[in-house]
Amino acid sequence: MNTVISRDGTPIACHSTGTGPALVLVVGAFNDHSTGTQLAGRLAAAFTVHTYDRRGRGDSGDLAPYTVECELDDLDAVIDAAGGAAAVFGYSSGALLALHAAARGSAITRLALYEAPYDSAPRLGPAQRVGELVRAGRRGEAVEYFQAEIVGMPAELVTRSRSAPFRPALEAMAHTLEYDLTITGTPVDTQAVTIPVLALAGGASPTAMRERTHALAAALPDATARELPGASHHLDPAALAPILTEFCAR
Incomplete structure (x- = not known):
């Protein structure tokens, strides 16, 4: 485990595996870095995969007050430690966090999102x-x-x-x-996201989640929506790894 220091001084615990271009995994609610461990293992042959404990979880710190900008700074610190630029895969609310980062201009080369809880009219x-x-x-x-x-x-x-x-x-x-919930309740400027985006959903997930994924792709300047047959909201490393390898390695 390594530790990077975010802009406000919060220590963020990071775990890295593999060799190759940098790929950062950003997880969602009730998750810490271990949520991405199996997926990271499958991607390690093609990428140096960085998983991290978001602030308030695992071995990371949690300085108050909380703001979405602080979490964006955390992700920027991880990307900077990974070499200054990285492809990013976000899962659930972590996908929306990654989308906010891309809109803010973080050094993200390509962005893959799995079932981001996108809402065109979010509420806090x-x-x-x-x-x-x-x-x-x-x-x-x-x-x-x-x-x-x-x-x-x-x-x-x-x-x-x-x-x-x-x-x-x-x-x-x-x-x-x-x-x-603060992240999902904060509007994101989708038109500011100019990098390629792959918006993913499970084919067996609720209709509303799949519809949100397609709506998000339609709201972005350069995005493709794709459904994984038989997959649910839970991460399926075997199904995701080849898709992410193909998309993020371009």
Whole structure:
């Protein structure tokens, strides 16, 4: 593990594997760098793959106050440490974070996005609600609000997850849900993204998610939408690796 220092002094923990051009993976809600480990392993023959713990997760720091710009600075610090420019793959809310970075002018050469929660009329209400719950010490409720109201999990699954072995890890990251929802609730200037973009969705994902992916591609100046047959919202390293290798190596 290496550590890079973001503009505000926050230490960001990074993990690198492979050889070749730089490729940075940016993960989503309830994720840390380990979410991309299997995918990074499959890409390591063609790229030097950098996964990192977003602020507030894993071994990274978390200086207050939180702003989307701080997370963009974190990604810029990772890209700078990776050699000054990189292809980027973003997953879920991490995809939208990467899109904001591209719009801001980060040194991203090519951008692949998997099921970015793109909304042409975003709102910040959910972020505020999660933040209120966390600050009141009600982390479990924050997790369940996100699962039910944002993800749309059925009530029985939300209830069942209370006794799941991974539940403590979800509650430990509950404060970062406000970060993810702030990102998704902040408008992005799609016309400022001039690099090539590949917008991906799972063919077995909900219709709304697939429609958002196509809408995002249509809103960008240079983007292609593609669906992965049989794939869901969960990352499928075997299916994604060859697609990312082909796109990011151009």
